[in-house]
Amino acid sequence: MEKVIGKIGVLAMIFLSLGVLHSCKNKNPSVVKIFVRSASNELVDGAKVIIIGDLSSNPPTQAYIDTVITNDSGFAYFNVQPYYDGVGEEENPIAYFDIIAKTDTKQQNGNIRSRVHTTAVETLFLPN
Numbered sequence: 001m002e003k004v005i006g007k008i009g010v011l012a013m014i015f016l017s018l019g020v021l022h023s024c025k026n027k028n029p030s031v032v033k034i035f036v037r038s039a040s041n042e043l044v045d046g047a048k049v050i051i052i053g054d055l056s057s058n059p060p061t062q063a064y065i066d067t068v069i070t071n072d073s074g075f076a077y078f079n080v081q082p083y084y085d086g087v088g089e090e091e092n093p094i095a096y097f098d099i100i101a102k103t104d105t106k107q108q109n110g111n112i113r114s115r116v117h118t119t120a121v122e123t124l125f126l127p128n
Helices: 002-023 081-087
Strands: 031-037 048-053 065-069 075-079 094-102 107-115 119-125
Touching: 031 048, 031 094, 031 107, 065 075, 081 094, 094 119, 107 119
Parallel strands: 031 119
Antiparallel strands: 031 075, 048 065, 048 094, 094 107
């Protein structure tokens, strides 16, 4: 009977240890948030925002492109976690993206640096 209780205790400790190790994994998403403002500093909804992986950056960013329309709050929300999942977040925890924000008549370019499991924020001002 003592051997059975001992084996159950060992198995319980193993499962508990695996649960603790699994819970240590960082679950925060990798996000890029781009605010688009007019020349008069008003948030612009309905602007098209494109992010493109900067292939010439150091360290190099892999090819990536995504397009989002700004919401009523004037920002575009990009979930870039699939990018980090594809390149291996441990080997390449930083990515650089070129940004293009445009409406029907105006366009502004910029860039942003993103880190794995964080939210990177940038604001672009459209010209007059």
